[in-house]
Amino acid sequence: MPLYSGGYLLYLSFLTPVPSLVGQMKIESIRLQNFKTFRDIHLRDIPPFLVVVGANGTGKSTLFDVFGFLHDCLKNNVRSALDKRGRFKEVISRDSNGKSILIEIQYRMLITGSERLVTYILEIAERKGTPYVKREILRYKRGRHGKPFHFLDFKNGTGYAITNEEDFNKPDEELDRETQTLNSPDVLAVKGLGQFERFKAANAFRQLIESWHVSDFHISAARGRKDAAGSSEHLSETGDNLPLVARYLYEQHRPEFDKILQTMSRRVPGIQDVQPRLTEDGYLTLRFQDGSFKTPFLDRYVSDGTIKMFAYLVLLYDPKPHPLLCVEEPENQLYPRLMAELAEEFRAYSQRGGQVLVSTHSPDFLNAVRLEEVCWLVKEAGGTQIHLAKEDPQLAAYMAEGDQMGYLWKEGFFEGADPR
Ligand SMILES: Nc1ncnc2c1ncn2[C@@H]1O[C@H](COP(=O)(O)OP(=O)(O)OP(=O)(O)O)[C@@H](O)[C@H]1O
Numbered sequence: 001m002p003l004y005s006g007g008y009l010l011y012l013s014f015l016t017p018v019p020s021l022v023g024q025m026k027i028e029s030i031r032l033q034n035f036k037t038f039r040d041i042h043l044r045d046i047p048p049f050l051v052v053v054g055a056n057g058t059g060k061s062t063l064f065d066v067f068g069f070l071h072d073c074l075k076n077n078v079r080s081a082l083d084k085r086g087r088f089k090e091v092i093s094r095d096s097n098g099k100s101i102l103i104e105i106q107y108r109m110l111i112t113g114s115e116r117l118v119t120y121i122l123e124i125a126e127r128k129g130t131p132y133v134k135r136e137i138l139r140y141k142r143g144r145h146g147k148p149f150h151f152l153d154f155k156n157g158t159g160y161a162i163t164n165e166e167d168f169n170k171p172d173e174e175l176d177r178e179t180q181t182l183n184s185p186d187v188l189a190v191k192g193l194g195q196f197e198r199f200k201a202a203n204a205f206r207q208l209i210e211s212w213h214v215s216d217f218h219i220s221a222a223r224g225r226k227d228a229a230g231s232s233e234h235l236s237e238t239g240d241n242l243p244l245v246a247r248y249l250y251e252q253h254r255p256e257f258d259k260i261l262q263t264m265s266r267r268v269p270g271i272q273d274v275q276p277r278l279t280e281d282g283y284l285t286l287r288f289q290d291g292s293f294k295t296p297f298l299d300r301y302v303s304d305g306t307i308k309m310f311a312y313l314v315l316l317y318d319p320k321p322h323p324l325l326c327v328e329e330p331e332n333q334l335y336p337r338l339m340a341e342l343a344e345e346f347r348a349y350s351q352r353g354g355q356v357l358v359s360t361h362s363p364d365f366l367n368a369v370r371l372e373e374v375c376w377l378v379k380e381a382g383g384t385q386i387h388l389a390k391e392d393p394q395l396a397a398y399m400a401e402g403d404q405m406g407y408l409w410k411e412g413f414f415e416g417a418d419p420r
């Protein structure tokens, strides 16, 4: 069994070149129908930093996997994304016979210089055991007061996309629609059309989802010597390029690297320095220097929490934040008193331009989180509902009096959150 950190990371990365507009995006809402435990939810008003709590099995991982699912749909096709999750029958909510899965994501992004509210809608159904895209729409408002306009609209593999969408001021009838039939009913139109420069909205959305990056952080993968060839600017899915990213920060972003070191030495007793070190045979290792000893410790021999804290700092002090970063249960392996600062660091990351979603079971973490940043999941009769803390008058009143979210949660003020 590999040592497992218990923390999943999911982020939109810049590993592939993406247009600058991708960096400007912010998810506003997520609507799901018949997606596993989410029979019908609409999570609105998503803040830049959102913390999700909920009992085991209420759907925190499922919520984050919506991005992974879309990513997989785009990388291959809908069928393989479903297969990876146990096929259509496992992904569609139990006992939803004859219904379809709906995913609707609304986000703000810069399009031709103006910020637009874009909606992407994907409906997936199954016919004779074969999944297909029943409907796919990409729409946004062209003017401040206009109705949403469909830039891409496909039903059962046939539809249209607008090819001169940069002409925002033209009346609708002057926009050119290009009718297309997709090769396969389980391929997304944003994938097919997104490959062509002239379908700008589809192209941008495809690049956006393609750069969503689902990742499981494994302490065991982060440890040990790594081939020093190549360079890495961002922590990878598993964290297995940690020494390379550390070297990159050390060489190219020394102020950030020094900040990470200072923070490490405050949080992990005995850690004075961390050095990326190249071996003679072309491997890179991390050496952790304890102030009390002359000989540093190789990353292989330092504690789990030391590696994890260092990896989180490397992730969170990234000079170019990912547009979307999701982390599951960051508290695992870390000392509870460190949670407040860690929460601050996630928030700071979101303020630098990357939206952050975190799930947690830690009251210490939640104590450092604001009212408007918290939601909780409640499972009833086999389906999950989402509650926003800011919409609960009692919680709002307590927080206004200076209470803390973690204590309120522990005292049972998150209605329905505790298992009964
Ligand atoms: N097709 C489906 N229909 C209805 N419910 C489903 C379906 N597939 C999975 N589930 C339920 O959804 C639950 C959500 O699990 P998930 O892993 O998202 O929970 P979690 O909140 O991350 O829990 P934990 O805190 O234990 O990590 C599962 O326990 C399962 O019961």
Ligand SMILES: [Mg+2]
Pocket (backbone or CB within 6 Å): 060, 061, 062
């Ligand atoms: Mg989970």
